[in-house]
Amino acid sequence: MGRLGVWKEALQQHLTSQRYFKTLKLLTLSMGGLALVAAGSVFISGWLIDGVEAANGNQQTATDRSSLGDYFGGVSALFSGTALLMLVITLVYQQRELRLQRQELTLQRAELVASRNELRRSADSDLRGHHVQLTQLQLENPELMAVWNDYPGVPETQARQHLFANLTFSHYLLMLKWGSISDAEIIAHADRLLQSPTFRAYWDASSAAKEKLPRGTDEYHLFNLFNLAMTRTDRETGGASPRRHPD
Structure with missing residues (x-):
């Protein structure tokens, strides 16, 4: 091309x-x-x-x-x-x-x-493909999870769930970069995902690291959108809501 x-x-x-x-x-x-x-x-x-x-x-x-x-x-x-x-x-x-x-x-x-x-x-698509391949290797070979050490002390089954949930988050990040999805659509998808206890566990385990992302980036913006969706979910369920950070 x-x-x-x-x-x-x-x-x-x-x-x-x-x-x-x-x-x-x-x-x-x-x-x-x-x-x-x-x-x-x-x-x-x-x-x-x-x-x-x-x-x-x-x-x-x-x-x-x-x-x-x-x-x-x-x-x-x-x-x-x-x-x-x-x-x-x-x-x-x-x-x-x-x-x-x-x-x-x-x-x-x-x-x-x-x-x-x-x-x-x-280039983003190629990088995304490499990330998927590396994650797939970890899913197929649990002993490789210790290399990245993203979720130390987490049981193997839960760590595999976290890896898949992170792939899902990366998928929405790529769609956001390409302009294939709006903020409102992301919030709607995030609201549905965060109602899952499995994805919520991943989010609780990774939020601290995502909060340190450089501000003004697409990934930090996506992180804020998910936090906004979680705020709405917690209002409906009566749970604790995280603080939303400015982009």
């Missing part, structure tokens, strides 16, 4: 470069055309003036007929107007190309952000 995004970015950069060179080429041709029109105007004016002088005998005679020069001035103005119009058209086209390039750059930035988010989600 990441490699495809790199290819798409390279292709878009290539297309942008082609448009840039196309615009530059058009501008160069327009400026060259303007120079040719100007040179042509000078040449034609000089040729016409020489022709008039030759037809009338000398420069004085041509000067006496200066009204003819006004006509040549009109022709020159026509060429100049045409050149100016070509320049304006080129500038308008260039502005349009620059606007399209800005739009393409905006799309490229959005695509890069989406690619980074997808890579992050993929």
